[in-house]
Amino acid sequence: MTSTAASAAATDKWSAELRAHGRRVTKQRLAVLEAVDSAPHAGADDVAAAVRATLPDISLQSVYVVLADLTDTGLLRRIEPPHSPARYETRVDDNHHHAICTGCGRIEDVDCAVGHAPCLTPSDTHGMTIQIADVLYQGLCADCAANAGAENAAKTS
Structure with missing residues (x-):
């Protein structure tokens, strides 16, 4: 096309x-x-x-x-990632989550880990019918982890 x-x-x-x-x-x-x-x-x-x-x-x-x-x-x-302005996406038809690199801020979609939406069962619903679970994974992407490793190796040399 x-x-x-x-x-x-x-x-x-x-x-x-x-x-x-x-x-x-x-x-x-x-x-x-x-x-x-x-x-x-x-x-x-x-x-x-x-x-x-x-x-x-x-x-x-x-x-x-x-x-x-x-x-x-x-x-x-x-x-709304922590310490970052709001972000927008058109993927609205499922209950996916996000992984955010704490080094560079890159955001990636993470499909529902187990079962059907809302993916997680809360210990107490407080009388609510839960429809969506919004999970935010935070960590270092491979590039930032490699850069951090290289910086640490340089400091110890």
């Missing part, structure tokens, strides 16, 4: 999703959805930079408004 055909297919997909969620199809919404879809776990500033490639006059505030609206409608998922 050519990049033009792929872009048209993505636009058709997101247009249908917007309509299914009761939203008008606008160039701003489409640009934000396509930016987040092409760079999962992007922050609002990164989304705005990508959107400005096609809509140079869009304001950061407009991008924030669209991100909030698309998150409220369920087309985007907002994740």
